[in-house]
Structures are given as C-alpha cells and as structure tokens.
Amino acid sequence: MSIDLNQFHAVFFEESQEHIDTMEQLLMALDLEEPDPEDLNSIFRAAHSIKGGSGIFGFTALGKITHVMENLLDQLRNGERHPDTALVDHFLTVLDCLRRILDQYRGGEDIDWDEVEEQVKALEAILNDGKSTPRTSATASSSAEPDANADNDAFGFFDAPEEEPAETADSSGSGDSENWGLFEPEPQAEPSGAEAPDTEAAFGFFEDPASATEPQPAKTASAASAAARPDRSKAKAATPESATIRVGVDKVDSLINLVGELVITQSMLKVLGEDPDNLDTLKMSTVLAELERNTREIQESVMSIRMIPVSFVFNRFPRVVRDLASKMEKQVELVLEGTQTELDKGLIEKLVDPLTHLVRNSIDHGIESPERRREAGKPEKGTIILGASQRGGSIIISISDDGAGLNRGRIMAKARENGLPVSDDMPDAEVWDLIFQPGFSTAEQVTDVSGRGVGMDVVRRNIQQLGGRIEISSQASVGSTFTIQLPLTLAIVDGMGVAVGGQTFIIPLVSIIESMQPPRANLKRLAGSDLLHVREEYWPLLRLAEVMETQARSSDPAEAIVVLIETSKRRYGLVVDELVGQQQVVIKSLEQHYKRVPGAAGATIMGDGSVALILDVESLADIVRDPIVEEEIV
Template sequence: MDMNEIKEIFFQECEEQLAELESGLLRLNDGDTDPETVNAVFRAVHSIKGGAGAFGLDDLVSFAHVFETTLDCVRSNKLEASQDLLKVMLRSADVLADLTAASRDGGTVESSRTSGLVAELEAYAKGQPLPSASAAPAPAPAAAAPEPAQAETPAPAAEAPEPTDDSGFQPVPFSFDALDGDDDLAIEDGRSVFTVRFKPRSDLYAKGNESVLILRELAKLGDLQVRCEADDLPSIDMLDPEGAYFSWLIRVETDQDEEAVRHVFEFVEWDSTVEITAGADEEAFAAPDAQGGDQPMAAVPFDLSLLEDVPAVSAEAAAPEAPAPAAAAPAAAGDESMAPPNLPLAAKAIAAEAEKKETVVPAVPAAPQTIRVDLDRVDRLINLVGELVINQAMLAQSVVENESGGSSAVNLGLEELQQLTREIQDSVMAIRAQPVKPVFQRMGRIVREIADMTAKQVRLVTEGENTEVDKTVIDKIAEPLTHMIRNAVDHGLETPEKRTEAGKNAEGVLRLSAKHRSGRIVIEIADDGAGINRERVKAKAIENGLITADANLSDEDIDNLIFHPGFSTADKISDISGRGVGMDVVKRSIQALGGRISITSKPGKGSVFTMSLPLTLAVLDGMVVTVANQTLVVPLTAIVETLQPEKSDIHSFGPSQRLIAIRDTFCPLVDVGNILNFRSDLANPVDGVALLVESEGGGQRALMVDAIQGQRQVVIKSLEANYTNVPGIAAATILGDGRVALILDVDAVVTASRGQPLSPDMMLAATG
C-alpha cells in the first residue's frame, strides 16, 4: 500500500463521514438530544480534518477546523444546537462535501461560500451569532481567515507550564551570556554545556515513562555526565514501591540548543521538575564525593553504558552494588507490581486480577459482523455467476436437443442445478445490494439548495432509506431523482406566502420514500403543494401542438403530458429544475433502466411521482424474439401486451406508415427489422407478432417482430466494453446456445420510428 492508495481510502472514508455528518445533523434538527449524536457529528468532522491534515489539504483542514470548533462548543454544552445553528451547520456540511470533492478531483470551491460560513460558525463559537444567518455576506477578510488555536481553546490554567508544547521548534534561545562569560565551560568547539536537574515524581512512572529512557534520549544529543541522587530514599519499610525517590543531575555537552534539551523532557515535564541551565555546574558534580562514606547510595555516578540495554529495569536490581537501574524503576525487589510491561512475573495472579477488572469495560451490544470487500471482487463474482447462469442454460438446452426427452435423472439433476444457480445468483446479488440511504441523503442537500434559491420553506421527510437495491441501480438513480426533487420544490411547492394564503403550513413537505414491491423497488416523491394545474398544462399542450384543442383527455392523461418531450410547465425556463432538462428526459432515463414513472396529482393537495425500477441492472427479464433471422431480447418491463395482428386490424396511413387497431384506438406499427436495418422491406404484420410497448409521452407503439421464442431472465453484458454503443441497442446478453443476442432499446426504436434517425447520442446505456 502506498500513499495514493491511502489517499483513496481517505476519500472513501470522507464519503462515509460526510453521510454520517449529514444524517447526524438532520437527527439533531429533528430534536434528537442524544449526546452520542453530537459526538458522532463531531467525530465525522474531526476525522476528515485529521486525514486532510495528513495529506496537506489545507483548505479542507481550515474549514473543518472552524466547523469542528463550533461543534465542540455544542458538544460541551456551551452552545445550544438551535434550528438556526443547525441550518448553518447543514450548509457547512454541504460546503465540506464540496471541499472534499474539490480536493479529490482537483477543483476549487468559491471562497465566498466558505468565508461566509466560516464567519457564521465562528460567530456562534464566540457566542455571538450573526444577526441573520441567511443574509450573512462575505465577512471581512480578517474574520474569514481561519485562526486555528484562538477561537477554539478556552485555555485552561493547566496550559501554562508548557513552554515547548506544540510547535517543538521555537526560536532558538541561544545563550549569549554563556558566550561572554564562562566560555571555557560552556563552549567547546561550538558545543554548549547545559546542566539539567531532573526530579521525577511518581506519576511519571505511572504514565509509562522511564527516567532511563529520558537519559538515553538525552545521550543522543551529545556527551552526558550523569549523577543519580538518592537523598530522598526512605528506609525500606517506608518505601512506596511506586514512589519516586531519585533525582538526576546531568551535564550535557551538545552542539544543539537548550530547546533541544528541553524537548527531551516534553513528555515528562508535567510529572517532574526539570531545571535546565546553560553552563556547567562543576560544584554540584563535585559535591557528592565530598560527602563521603556514610551515605554511599546518596549520589552515584551513573554508568552510561547501562543506557545501551535499557530493559535492565529489573526487579533484582535494587541492591546497593547496582544502584542505578533500581533508580530508574524506583521500587523494592520482588514487588510484582514493579514488573515492567510484558515480563511474565506472577502472571497468574495478575491475570486473575485483570479478569476482575475487565468487568469495568462497558458492555457494548454486539454489532453484526461485517467485512470490507473490494467492489471489483464482488463484480467479478457477479460476472462469474452470470456465466454460470448462461452455462446452465446452455447445458439444459443441449440436453433437450440431444436426448429427446432425456433420462429423468438427468432432467432432475438439471432442475436442481437450475434451482441452485438461481439461489447462488440471488445470494451474490444480495452482496452488492445497498440501501438507497446515501442517495436519499444527497437529496437533502438538493432540497436545501433549491429552497434557498427559490425562497421556499421545505422539509424533506425520507422513508425506507434502508431499502436495498443493486449498486448498479443506485449509481443510476441519483440523476433522475435529483431532477424530480428539483422539479418538486421549484414547481410543486408554493411560496410560503401562497401556502399561508391557502391555509397551509408555510413550510412545505416533500416526502421521499422507497420500498420493495413485487421484485422491484418503488420510489415515491410526494409534495404537499398545489398539484398540477391541469388547465395550464392543457393550454400549453394545445399551444405546442401536442394535442388538439378539442381533445377529450382524462385528468390522468393531462397529468402525464408533462412527460412529453419538450413540454415545460414553467413559463420561463427555470434554471433550477430545468437546466433545459424536462420531465421527458427523466422519464427516458428511468425507462432506460428498465423502469417506469407515473404521476398522480390532486389540485391543492400536491402531486406524487412514483417510479419503479428493477432491483438490478445485472440481469433483466426479457422476451426473446426473432427479427429477420436475428435473435433479440425485448425488456419485459417495456411490453404492455402482445398481439397477433389480423389483416383487418392493419390500416395504411400516409405514404409508408401503418397503424394497427387495438380495441378503439389506432397505434402506429414499428417494424423492428426495418428500423435496425436488418431488412430493407417491411414485414407483413400478419406473419408476425406485435409487441405493444409504452413510449414517451404516454403514447403506445406496436413493435413488429417475426416470432416470439419465449421469456427468459438474461444476464446483461456491456457492448461498450469492447466496442461502442449501438443505436437502438441497449446492451447484449448471451443465450443458452452460447451466442450473443442484442437487447433492444425500446425507446430509441420508438423515437427512430418518428423519423428521427437512430444516433448514438440518443442512447442511454442500460448497463453499468
């Protein structure tokens, strides 16, 4: 693994954290007061900041830092998570997502977007929220520039004695006194001499630090002369095995500065007294010798060679003849608690003790176990199972062809194989199935953005976020869903004023829900807006020549006109829901996925868009048909019914058009073989079968094929992997005979039948 891979992991993790962040904020917005929710939100931002720091993504770090600071205030109950603050935070989450994406894809985020939010967040952190969150303009540059430490830390008193704390590299306090004065002592060949008095307290050892390790670290700076002083050592009966009784006098001769010397004590200065003075203190070193014999342990020159092999912190080392190691571990011999980590001393007793203590650990409910698997591996498995399905079909076919009837044992075996294959396929597909939650969460952001742009008040309610669907589908529904959400806020919901006038709550509600229904996923987008203005839709349709002025249309027919190509209910093309894209394109892209979409609307009450999609794009249920000696697959979802045309049903219309009478209506006939250039002449409809399909704008077409071979579930294969997309063809599959069959793009064929040529740019590929 290299840094690039880790960076990829980082961005993956960011996605997860951003989702966590947003859902947490939304929960808080809904009145969740669980401290763990705030903690999770804080951790998400903190985690992004941490990783971003590691990769030097400064923009991301500084924004995340400000965000985190404000969140920390909420977490520590210094700041209330008001609705206004949460709005700011939700927008901040959006910007954080954009900054992440920009870092990943190399784009930029407008600094005005970040600086405005930075100012708002900082104002909240200081307890002085800006007057109106939404009206906050870009603040003064000074406020926009993130100033890390300042706003954040309500510096506790404990902060004070930390001279070398964070930076580690402060200006070098080079001692000129030393240069001027005792130059013979302090300076030798550009080297300085420092005298260090180091007196550990017992806490130092309790935190896993070791005096000896400090000395070893110090020895890396230069030459050391060490004297261990044991003046405070009590008599043995008074001795606390974990007490600290030794202090150290150290002479360091080094080419480094005092800062470097002090840095060695960084971890222990809290738990010890450290005095560092420039220059040597020959007297101190001389003194112990003068004290003479009655206190042999009081001060001992320390043998630096002991530093070479530090684990000499041994329990037997306390005897006077080997005083130094004992000093490092200030305890009496044989005390088991003295055992340095990992020495199997009195292990049993300790283990027993440890077991008792384990109950201290908070019990946590067991989460279902998960493992993380590369998507590539799953895709490969799914492809292989696809092959298995094809091979099983091929085997079945050849058995049928070669043995008329076949032995019952073989047939039974084949049946079981088919059953097993199907089960394996279902199980494998379940691996790649994912909840729609991430897509739904993204919609929350879309709603906020458009609500802002249109000055509408909208609350998004989601249901069934955990409904699972194959990843290939998830990846494809975000775009049509986005259009529909935009449309619902922009056109469906009224302004707060109009809603109030109509006696509704000023805040509109958008309900986004997902559920499984008969092997498909059904997603609904319901608004409580004004509903479809049918008069206006009808007028517009007449104006655009879509229907005649005297057309007698049901309410449903009128509602469905909005899916007609080129239809736009907005008088001016809206940049919000439009972007030049109408509901016809939404419908088309959903149909390209093998899905359907419909609308029901109640005036004054709102509209509901319902789309149903296959659970996977890896397989589809198809009608296998023959056209001009070619085998084609027509997605079953597109087919309304199949017809055996009678001669009397067929009517010529214009120079080349033919219509088929179905009950009371006339439906245009489309010769698939002709449209696909498989044959130049038109087939005689009476010799073939008509597949009635639903096309854009609610109209229907009858697709003429030569014969129906049967219905089958087929594995979808990409044509684009090795070739390119083919007009009129959605994808390919492999049938039981081992040959490739093409899957018809029904909409493209219908569109082509209107006289528009089949061209690649009309295609919406159905495969991933």
C-alpha cells in the first residue's frame, strides 16, 4: 500500500517544532538539584516523537541527532546521570541545531551534514563520558513507564507540566485530559481515562515504544477517542504559524452544541410562523429571546477561536533572557504573569518583535551588572516581570525590571545632541517619550544587543499600528516599566443605541456610566454651557444633536435623556432624545469606502438594514466645553 507521505510532512514539521519548543521550555525550567522525573519523561518523549516521525519520513538528520539525544535523556530520567548546567546548555544548542535542520527540511534545502555529524559526535562524547555502559535505544521506553502519561505530546502544548498532579500521571493511565496543558487540580477519575492508553498518536503521529526507528501507522482510533473527549478545562492551543490555527476540541464542541441549539430554535420559530393567525406572542418572545442568546453565544464562541493565550509569545522569552543574560554577564530572573490572558491571534503574532526588543532593552540597559547591583544594595539577580492582563476592552502587557531606571540626565543630553527641543523642567513622562524618537540611544556603548537606537521608534510604531499605545514609567535605581495597552480588537462591541433627531447612534457600552432623565433642579447653566449636577459632580453636557447637525426633539435637556460618559480625558454627559436599547453591533469601517468621520469611530448595520454611526466618545470629549475647568484656568 502506498501512501503519499507528503501530506503528513507539514503536520510533522509543525509537531516537531512544538516538540522542540516543549523541550526547550522544560529544559529551561528544569530544577537541576532535584529534577522532576515527569519533566524528564516529557523531554524524553518529545525527542522520541521527533525521532519516530523523522524515521518514517526519512528525515535522517533529525533522527540521528534525536536518537543520541534520546539515549542521553534516557540516562537522565533513569537517574543514571545527573543534569547540570553544562548539559542543559548543550541540549539547548542541540535544539537550535534541530530547529535549523527542521527549517532546512521544510524549505527543501540541503542538509548541513557536517553539523549533524558534529552534534552527534558531541552528544556521543557526553554519553560515553563517565558512563561505562552507554545504553542502547532498545531501552528507550521501558515498559515500566506507562506511555499513557504522554498527554503532553499529544497536542504538543503545555505550560509548566510540573504542576500536574503526580497521581494523574501515574495512576489513571491517561492523564490525557490535560492535553491542553491547563490542569484541573483535582485527580482525574473520569471513566474515559482508560480507553485511550496511547494518546501520543492523537494527531496521527507515531509512537513505537520498542524500536522507535521503525515506522508504525498512526493510531487513528486513539486519535479519534482523544478528539471525542471534551475537555472541561479551557482549551488554549494554536500554532505560531499564521496559516493554521489549532483549536481546542472543546471550543469546537461547544460551537457544535450551540449550532444544534440554533437549529432547534429555528424549527420552533418555523412552527410558530406557520400559523400566524393564532400567534402565541408569549411563546414567540420566549423563542426570540432564546435566539438572541444563541446568537450571542455563537458569536463569542467563534471569536474565542481566534483568541490564543499570550503564553505563545511569552514562552519564548525565558530562552531569550537566559542567553542574553549570560552573554551580558548579568543575572536575570524572568517572571511571567497572566500568561493565560487571551488575545487575538493576529495581534499576538505582531507583538513578538516589539516585546523581544523591550525585553532585550531591559536586560541590556535596565538590569545592572551584579557588582553594581550589590553596591546599590540590591540582590545580585535582577528581575524582569513580563505580565499580561485584561482591563475592560483592553489588554495590558507590561515589562518591568528592577534595574537602574531611565537616566533622565543622559536622555536630555542626548536629545540636545540630536537637536530635539527640550527644557529642564519637562515632566518625566515627556522625557521618557523622547526615547521613542528615531535614532535615539543612550547606551554608553553600542552592543550587538541593543544601543543602536533603531528600535524604540519602531517598537512604538508597531504598537500604534495595532491600535495600541505604549507608556513608560521609571524611577532612578528602582526600575522601569513599559506598559503596552492594546485593544481586544474584536469586531463586535456592546453598544447602547440612542436616537437623536430621528437618527440612531451607537455608544460603546464600556464608556457609559449611566443614563438618566435629568431632574430640572440639577441642571445648571454656567458661561453658556449646560452642567448637570449628579453623583456629587458637575458634568458638562454635550448635545449630540448639535454635534451631528440634526434637530433634537427638545432643546430642553430636562426633557431629554443624558448619557453619562467616561473617557480617558474627562467625563461628560451626552444629551440625546431617547435610548433605543442595548445591543451588540458589528463594527464596519467607514474609511474603506469613504473617509474618517469626525466623532464617529465607525459604523454598524442595524436590524432593519440601515446604517448607524458608532460614536467616538474620546474625540467627542475634545469638543466638550467645561466651564468649570475653563474657569480654573482663567
């Protein structure tokens, strides 16, 4: 039987890439004093999977290296050898080499066999060193190790498997519901556990515990059973490539369930609609409410497919930090926070370069050398915290270090040198902003890491292109924090429909504090502007009818509705005729066929097919006249 193996190559490359990433992460996190056997097993299995696959497809170079690597790893996990920093370092260089070979195979280039031989020799040297009896690959996978806890291999993605409860790995024989690397802390007792003892094949890949160089067909049966098992933990997995997206089975399952519900609702509506004369309005409204809920859930479900955790970017940084820190002879610890914060896939991919630059900057410029840190009374090991969190409709990503902080004096001097307009009494924030100027670098010496000043302006531009912004806060000898704020960039917003002069506008719900019919007693007039006294504050009022050049139903705010708006600049009240209702709206671009409209963030299509403008409450804030503020200035 001849099978065209080429169709599997892409999957193999992707999987191998993931296995390499996995090994790297685990090696980095390995506790050298007391290595977690489960970690060692996972590393071993990853190498083993690559070896198995490369054997089948004839990617001999990969197979050769992983074979020796596997032997070495086998010694480690059997406790015959103790890992040390040198060994981990060596493994990391081997992984780099594997990556290169993988790329060569992927790109159809010639393999650098010299390098392969070199790596194999180097590994064999370690293998034979201090080991009188190097073990052969026949022992690769001892039967005492249930392959069942191969869960991590199955999907190739996991974070910190050391958190995995030990009993899961050993006892249940499956442990596989952790496929996604997100663990439920409770022991696995589900009956499904027993039925899929070999989930390593979950993606049609190969596991041959006895002699891994011989190919074995994919175990589709177990793949199917793995796929059929919904995972209660939130699925978070996707590939770093832009062409495909790997979606958790549970996400797909929930989508299918929702579509099922939608079909039921649709048939209910059909039945109701067949007899319009005896329309049961109560039933009708119940079904319509159901339909609305269905639609919303499907929407969320579909959107979540595009969302992947930021750990996809963050996970590459431990290696970056490790390599750089040793190169710079600094001691740096990287702390990752909020790695499960989900962000649109497109955004995540574009974040890689700016974040890499910022992290490199923090190590190069921020963290001081151990001697200097000791002199300053700080621990010799510097800390960089890479964090992500969601705040309202935005994602906040921050990079903080406990280093020297930005040097105000030097930035000012450099700015003068570059002929930028600066003055000594500029606030810190404005001074920090200067480093985003093109060609700006204050590093005392240009290193190959950073200091050429080509970066920060590009970083800011990249982030602005994503619709975000970057801010710096810094304190001398305490450290600096770079904060990136990004929109969730979902194409759908929750909005409040308001009507003015017969036209409907949408106000994003996140900016609305409350809507009210203002009591006449609370309305004040000052310097030609209306003010509303509410919530122990005076809110300047903006008449939407004036902004949008239509005719309001009444010129008296007391007969209108005031929507209290909060923006980053100020708070104000928007005077509208009436509230139409809350709904989710799909943002459509006005610029695509027309141009930017002042006061509008975009447009949307309403239920009746008409177009409604979505208000840009931030830019409307600029035209609010606030007599109180103006008076203070006067």
